[in-house]
Amino acid sequence: MKINILGFGNVGQHLYRAFSLQKDVYIAQVYSRTKFKQSDPMIPFVHEISKIEPADVQIIALPDDVISDFSKKLSFTNQLVVHTSGSSSIQDIHNTRRKGVFYALQTFSKDIKIDFTSVPICIEGTYENDLKTLERLGRTISKKVIEINSEKRRKLHLAAVCVNNFANHLYDVSESYLNKHAIDFNLLHPLILETAKKIEKKIPREVQTGPAKRLDKNTIDSHLQLLKDNKTLSEIYTVMTNSIIKTHHN
């Protein structure tokens, strides 16, 4: 299968890396507006949209707000063009009837390699044949390929923001807080990992613990007292605590 990767940011680079290891996938072109000073000479870069030549699948891996404009500039009218966004609709793709989505439900950071094997690939397509192509493409890198429409994908992406971006921000504010008091944040790593692993065995509601769950007002008050000069963290503490109490004691 011949593919083009259009965009070479976080998602584009991770997809490039994953597909370049698959013998059944041939990456024909990689579009990047930027010319990188140092980059792998093996990568078949093109830097102008007009130079993109049709492959079996063109994967747009660009920011949500440019998908629409970028796809309008593609000269294809009968090629499969997909984007990789969780929150954009399949309808954001233009200039082709053969629209699709190839959304990898994972968090991509620079310099951190991803094993795609267990990453859910959420696909969407207008035509049955294109869906089959996307499923086959997805299966080259992942065991889990599922069809999901734009509306549900948007909701899934919202939940992903909560468990990933918001959880990471909780780690961040905790790290800042401990740092300020000369306490080693790394001590929390085993706890963070166990919290994440636990819900593979039980649903989150069943394994909720802590002062809010126990309605332990002494501890809650003592924590808020510690946070009285920390507006950011005390706001988060209050909202999360109230929400846990409402969930478990209403």
Added chain:
Amino acid sequence: MKINILGFGNVGQHLYRAFSLQKDVYIAQVYSRTKFKQSDPMIPFVHEISKIEPADVQIIALPDDVISDFSKKLSFTNQLVVHTSGSSSIQDIHNTRRKGVFYALQTFSKDIKIDFTSVPICIEGTYENDLKTLERLGRTISKKVIEINSEKRRKLHLAAVCVNNFANHLYDVSESYLNKHAIDFNLLHPLILETAKKIEKKIPREVQTGPAKRLDKNTIDSHLQLLKDNKTLSEIYTVMTNSIIKTHHN
């Protein structure tokens, strides 16, 4: 080393299990007010405080708010008595000069086994010799034993509440939301695990991603629109999003 475990809730049971596997530790007595109908006949239960006989270390594994009263009822005046609480002071222990703390920084749930090897054991003591005893005891189950005073332990516990209880609540509200829309929460497991693992390699601030980090107002608005009938989740969404924006764009 001879120890007593006083209290047989979540923490008591997990400590019992961990110490019972150590050849250098002998569990002399386990205090539990409740008589369990079905329980391991090997566990040396006592059900009356007056029947507790001194061991090298008495570990109180009871709710924070009863530590003080319970320790007053102990007849010891010269024995090492420690509690296992993150947020209680060492001074909550009475009737002995030899007070201490043995706080395992981990989340304990029923039916989920814990490998203590990497769990930080935070110890505190009044006397150097007692600290040595607690360190030796901690090392039988964990590679990581650190001395930390009550004030710092309270802050560590607060951070633990954020990364564990609050993160789990984020998983919970996401699960409820996806459930309501017939979307499989399990799809998020790889993302949740990756989010937790990532910060072992980089600090959380560096790996923050998502719409708030990118100041992607379209996606944020579209999420809040999706949540307009979900007061709980939209409050959490707003507070976390604002805090991420403040952290990364101020």
